[in-house]
Every structure is written in structure tokens, then in C-alpha cells.
Amino acid sequence: MTEDLESRYRGYLAALNDRRFDDLAHFVRDRLSYNGEPLTRAEYRDMIAADVAAIPDLFFDARLVVAHGDRVACRIVFECTPEAEFLGFTPNGARLTFAEHVFYRFEDGRIAEVSSLIDRAAIAAQLR
């Protein structure tokens, strides 16, 4: 089960990296909680699509994955060149490296809960 969940999670990241957003229906529940806020899958998709629109080379690089039971934790490292405002930051054309540490709870094999921390301090420091 644990191995299954990890490969399922990696499938989710592959869908994001391939921009197969329609496939999110396989990986994300109709309604989920994102950092404590209720979201529909459509809203979640729109949020990720907006990130990708601002950062065309956004690639979810899973550096550490820990999966157990219905939980997955991942350290994702982004190396990217944002082209438009993202997360409230205005890009300056520079290539950025920053991490996200994110926890997921799955229900019936699909993401039901996301708790994400993005290293905004690193982004701010690189844009300074």
C-alpha cells in the first residue's frame, strides 16, 4: 500500500510536469482542503495552471518522498525562471531555486488534503 501510494503520487507529479491537467481527476478528489481552505478540484487545477502560466518551465522535482498509510510527504525543488507575477512576487528574469515541503492525505487513492510550505524567504532573497 505504501509503495502503491508513492508511485501513485509520482504519477500525479508526472501529470503536472506533462501539463496533463485533465488527468487531475484521477489524482485529486472533487473537493479537497488546501492549507486549511476548502477547494474544488477545478479551483486547485486553476491554481496550478496559473503557476504554470507564470512559470512556463515549472518542473516538480521530487527530491524526497516519504509515504506511509494514507499520507505522503515530499520535498520538491524548483529550478525555474518565472515570467510573470507568482505567489505575490514580481520576477526579474533571474533563474530561481526554491523548495516546497508538502504533506498530502489521500482518500481512496486521491488527494483530499494538502499542507504546503513554500520557501518564500529564498525566493525573496533571490529577487532582491
Next chain:
Amino acid sequence: MTEDLESRYRGYLAALNDRRFDDLAHFVRDRLSYNGEPLTRAEYRDMIAADVAAIPDLFFDARLVVAHGDRVACRIVFECTPEAEFLGFTPNGARLTFAEHVFYRFEDGRIAEVSSLIDRAAIAAQLR
């Protein structure tokens, strides 16, 4: 093994919360990597002791723990009232709530590697 590692990790947090810093020898290797930097256990202990000196009511509240193989991931939520400068922030007497998302790799039952992300943006927003 996975259950063992989780309970071992919870023992480590209990030692921190009880301020039993001498017990860190049981939980942390002589040399470790902290966010990519090499540290001795003494330096790691000093770092945590400095946080506790600045934030006497610092309590490591593990809200999510995911353990598998030699890895542990944890979402820790701090609700505390810093009394002196910490993480480069100057406290204003206010009670703060912020999260840390942290990954550990264990070797022979002791922490060998830490990759930590603290929600500095939340701290900055609450101190504004």
C-alpha cells in the same frame, strides 16, 4: 521498522520539549547535515538551545508524522511567545503561530540529515 522510527522520532521531540538536551546523544549522530551544512551534534544542540533561550515556551507539536524506511517527515506547529531575537526576527511580545515542515534521514536510529523549512512569511506577517 517504520513504527519504531516514528516512536523514536517522537522520543526525540519529547526530549526537546522536556529540555533534556543531554539526551540528544541518543537521537542525533555526532555529525549531521542541516539544510545542506555540516554540523556537529554540539552545534545542533547549541542551535536548538538558542531557540529555546529566545522562546522559553517553545513546544514542538508534531501535527503530522510520516515515517518510512530511514526517513521521517513532520509538520510541526509552534504556538509561542518569543522573548528575544530568533531566526533574525525581533519579537514584539505577541503570541505567534507558525509551522515547520521538516524531513529527517536516520542512520543507525539517529538523525543524520535534516532538511527544514520554517514558515518565515507567517512569522513576518504576524510581527508586522
